Amino acid sequence: NAGVTQTPKFRILKIGQSMTLQCTQDMNHNYMYWYRQDPGMGLKLIYYSVGAGITDKGEVPNGYNVSRSTTEDFPLRLELAAPSQTSVYFCASTLSGGLRNEQFFGPGTRLTVL
Amino acid sequence: GENVEQHPSTLSVQEGDSAVIKCTYSDSASNYFPWYKQELGKRPQLIIDIRSNVGEKKDQRIAVTLNKTAKHFSLHITETQPEDSAVYFCAASKFGGSQGNLIFGKGTKLSVKP
Numbered sequence: 001n002a003g004v005t006q007t008p009k010f011r012i013l014k015i016g017q018s019m020t021l022q023c024t025q026d027m028n029h030n031y032m033y034w035y036r037q038d039p040g041m042g043l044k045l046i047y048y049s050v051g052a053g054i055t056d057k058g059e060v061p062n063g064y065n066v067s068r069s070t071t072e073d074f075p076l077r078l079e080l081a082a083p084s085q086t087s088v089y090f091c092a093s094t095l096s097g098g099l100r101n102e103q104f105f106g107p108g109t110r111l112t113v114l
Numbered sequence: 115g116e117n118v119e120q121h122p123s124t125l126s127v128q129e130g131d132s133a134v135i136k137c138t139y140s141d142s143a144s145n146y147f148p149w150y151k152q153e154l155g156k157r158p159q160l161i162i163d164i165r166s167n168v169g170e171k172k173d174q175r176i177a178v179t180l181n182k183t184a185k186h187f188s189l190h191i192t193e194t195q196p197e198d199s200a201v202y203f204c205a206a207s208k209f210g211g212s213q214g215n216l217i218f219g220k221g222t223k224l225s226v227k228p
Contacts, residue, residue, distance in 0.1 A: 040221075041221070042120075042221050043216075101146050102148065103148075103160070107156075107157050108157055
């Protein structure tokens with residue numbers, strides 16, 4: 001299993017541009033998450049999904065959108081990028097109903113908005 | 115909602131010494147408390163977790179203790195080694211509810227000096 005994969009690894013955007021961060025997991029996990037991690041800070045939840053077709057806002061959803069058309073994929077869309085969105089973005093997944101609630105993280109996407 | 119406070123923000127120890135990181139949580143309904151380790155430039159990875167029906171859990175050199183009454187839990191690392199140097203995050207959630215959303219502390223940067 002590849003686990004959780006993310007693309008791209010790095011990206012530089014200009015203010016006002018848009019982009020989609022891709023996330024795919026091959027563990028048949030039903031729950032998926034998007035976090036952002038600012039320098040020296042913890043992880044803040046942007047959006048999450050409990051299954052295909054179902055998404056919900058987390059702690060910091062403004063400026064982002066998500067979709068979940070399949071179990072495997074959970075892309076994060078940035079519209080009108082702003083410098084405040086400069087961060088490292090992590091996608092994660094977990095299998096609900098298990099004995100533990102371990103979230104498996106992708107390698108991250110480092111985004112800079114100039 | 116849940117709030118997780120983590121202390122200290124930085125911790126420096128000599129190789130072989132013990133390290134203790136403490137977290138407090140606000141929601142008494144939280145019942146699952148994982149600890150994640152994040153090495154520089156890498157993704158967070160689960161190192162140990164504890165559920166609220168257990169007061170202590172140990173895995174080789176790491177242990178976690180939980181005090182439900184006081185709503186705090188701690189990570190203990192004994193016989194620290196240079197490879198233990200990383201940022202450690204605690205988290206809390208309601209296992210089986212709230213879609214398993216983890217609320218993270220802001221992290222502790224542990225430096226182990228050889």
